[in-house]
Amino acid sequence: MNDVTSRHRKLSERLYVRTESEHQIWTTGTWSGDYETSVGNYIVSIKANVKEFDEVDYGIVISDKKHTEIDRFWDEEISEPDVKPSVGDFRNHYALMKDLYRKAQRQTSGADKALESILNELDEL
Template identity: 35%
Template sequence: MTASTVDKYAFLVEKLYELTLGSKVEWSVTEAGGRYVAKIGNRRVAIESEYRGNGDPDIVLSIVDDSDKTIDSFTDVDLVDSIPRVEGYKNYYMLMSDLLRRVARRATGAEDALDAILTDLGAEQGEVPPRRLKPRDALEF
């Protein structure tokens, strides 16, 4: 049985998330900004957000060639009927938005800059305690 294209899209998002989290994918920001590209084997993938109407932007993942021409692309909307296998995410919009946020922080150097500042302030690697969360019944909606 072969996987459908949508199944492949879902798996691609999950693998990119996993490998980005593990710092195994090197992302760079394009000249235009807001679009981030990573070389995977002999191909490149790009991620960006795109407003197509009211509400939240779509998160767009593309496969691009060496001249930055899009070969294939999809958005979180294409995966609206699917549930991610990544724990903690109830839909692909949430997963792809978080992937984009993490990619942007790595590609722009924001995460490295934050780590350097914390080190300069005397924090040791891994010393930063997790933030305290409000009890669920105290959360405002």
């Protein structure tokens, strides 16, 4: 494993932890189906790429504030069968990035807040 792969893994793991704890706020990205968040002077985006047979790859793109791409990596580049993420209970980094994408999507759409509000309303009936 090279140093860049290690840092890409660490970035995906830290984004996951911060998103899980609601410290990282995601917004709708520039492109449909992309979600982005600001980290310092940079924009970090997560995207899904549907391939043939409905297989999905998840990618993270780092851009400057003008949306000029600086770095990019995909789950398949950082996932190895014998390397589990250091956070969560994931079998590989593909599973972590898939869950990170889903969390960013739900946060952006307001799905979790709506669900919580509806459950609270139902509890009061």
